[in-house]
Amino acid sequence: MILFLFFSISFSQLIIPTIEIADGVNMPLVGLGSWLYDSDTAYASTLSALKLGYTHFDTAYDYRSEDGVANSIGIGKALEEMKEKRPRDSYFITTKIEGGLNFTRTVAEHMENLKDLGLNHVDLLLTHFPCTMEATPVCSKACRQDQWRALETLLMQGATRAIGTSHFCKKHMQDILEIATVKPAVNQVEYHVGMGSSGPLADDDKDWMQSQGIHFQGFSPLCGPCANGTELITGKMVTDIGKKYNKTGAQVSLRWQVQQNIPVIPKTSNPSHQLQNAQLFDFELSDDDMETLTMARSPAAAGGGGTGPSGDCQFD
Numbered sequence: 001m002i003l004f005l006f007f008s009i010s011f012s013q014l015i016i017p018t019i020e021i022a023d024g025v026n027m028p029l030v031g032l033g034s035w036l037y038d039s040d041t042a043y044a045s046t047l048s049a050l051k052l053g054y055t056h057f058d059t060a061y062d063y064r065s066e067d068g069v070a071n072s073i074g075i076g077k078a079l080e081e082m083k084e085k086r087p088r089d090s091y092f093i094t095t096k097i098e099g100g101l102n103f104t105r106t107v108a109e110h111m112e113n114l115k116d117l118g119l120n121h122v123d124l125l126l127t128h129f130p131c132t133m134e135a136t137p138v139c140s141k142a143c144r145q146d147q148w149r150a151l152e153t154l155l156m157q158g159a160t161r162a163i164g165t166s167h168f169c170k171k172h173m174q175d176i177l178e179i180a181t182v183k184p185a186v187n188q189v190e191y192h193v194g195m196g197s198s199g200p201l202a203d204d205d206k207d208w209m210q211s212q213g214i215h216f217q218g219f220s221p222l223c224g225p226c227a228n229g230t231e232l233i234t235g236k237m238v239t240d241i242g243k244k245y246n247k248t249g250a251q252v253s254l255r256w257q258v259q260q261n262i263p264v265i266p267k268t269s270n271p272s273h274q275l276q277n278a279q280l281f282d283f284e285l286s287d288d289d290m291e292t293l294t295m296a297r298s299p300a301a302a303g304g305g306g307t308g309p310s311g312d313c314q315f316d
């Protein structure tokens, strides 16, 4: 018994708090991103994160290499390899299906997600976008509603434990709420220091979503694809704040979100960065530092690194 305890503690050095996003479904506040990784990089980064004790992974049908191979295949391979030490109920996995698909295609695409991951269910399934994901997106309320019905069906069938949206603003969400028998558990949108909590670029209606009981999740928390790619990692503001707590700039940027109970999914394949990004729960930013970070208006970029707003409300 003592030996067993010692082993499990030394194997997983991380304790990552969770929030309940649906009945009995607990999402860890820190996960690992995988956007733009090919399946080899996704495999290596997932394997290293699992060994460190990561409990949350984010992927999507759309995360593919140029030759069309889903990065979920690499993630699935790492999960399979670690399944003795990291059984299925020890981790949380989010995937997405493309926006704008009809009922049949939505169900079929998620079946491909599961096959690629080698799993019979995920923990959270999101519709990736309020419209189709073509270069010129096509949007319609009817399509959003049809797709939501498909997500509810997948939930009932046990192919996911919770369902939600991504890139939605209030008007998109209202279309869903009109017909939903199960409300979206989560809306995943771009969110990081520099966007404030209700600045002009944050049209994601965060406060309204939260008032509806829809959890807000931030993507690109380090502003990875933004023009100022390292401002939230090595920039002066976050670095100076970090010195007070013996933390890095990246840890300050991430802590600002988790201290608001917003789950983050920073992406890195570097094991020491992975460890750093999960060590956010042994310090607390002061009210003044939280305020400084909330007031920051740089990097002023949103919408997947473009200049658009975070809720993508410009799309009908």
Ligand SMILES: NC(=O)c1ccc[n+]([C@@H]2O[C@H](COP(=O)([O-])OP(=O)(O)OC[C@H]3O[C@@H](n4cnc5c(N)ncnc54)[C@H](OP(=O)(O)O)[C@@H]3O)[C@@H](O)[C@H]2O)c1
Residues within 6 Å of the ligand: 032, 033, 034, 035, 036, 058, 059, 128, 166, 167, 188, 189, 218, 219, 220, 221, 222, 223, 224, 225, 233, 250, 251, 265, 266, 267, 268, 269, 270, 272, 273, 274, 276, 277, 304
């Ligand atoms: N729903 C959506 O449409 C959507 C859109 C965008 C993103 N996402 C999700 O959100 C995840 C994260 O967003 P993102 O990939 O755009 O970028 P991000 O996590 O904001 O930033 C990633 C960049 O930060 C660097 N980094 C991470 N931790 C670091 C550390 N501790 N120290 C120094 N550098 C560090 C990484 O480089 P190194 O590898 O060198 O560490 C990488 O270049 C995605 O991977 C994806 O899963 C979802």
Ligand SMILES: *[C@@H]1O[C@H](CO)[C@@H](O)[C@H](O)[C@H]1NC(C)=O
Residues within 6 Å of the ligand: 102, 103, 104, 105
């Ligand atoms: C659903 O979409 C697919 C792919 O776009 C299409 O082939 C199929 O005919 C559509 N099904 C229905 C019932 O509209």
Ligand SMILES: *[C@@H]1O[C@H](CO)[C@@H](O)[C@H](O)[C@H]1NC(C)=O
Residues within 6 Å of the ligand: 246
């Ligand atoms: C500062 O943080 C580093 C990295 O986590 C750690 O090794 C070091 O012991 C810390 N220093 C103090 C004074 O806490």
Ligand SMILES: *[C@@H]1O[C@H](CO)[C@@H](O)[C@H](O)[C@H]1NC(C)=O
Residues within 6 Å of the ligand: 227, 228, 231, 298, 299, 300, 301
């Ligand atoms: C990039 O960072 C600099 C220095 O913090 C800032 O003045 C500038 O506005 C930023 N650019 C963008 C696009 O956010």
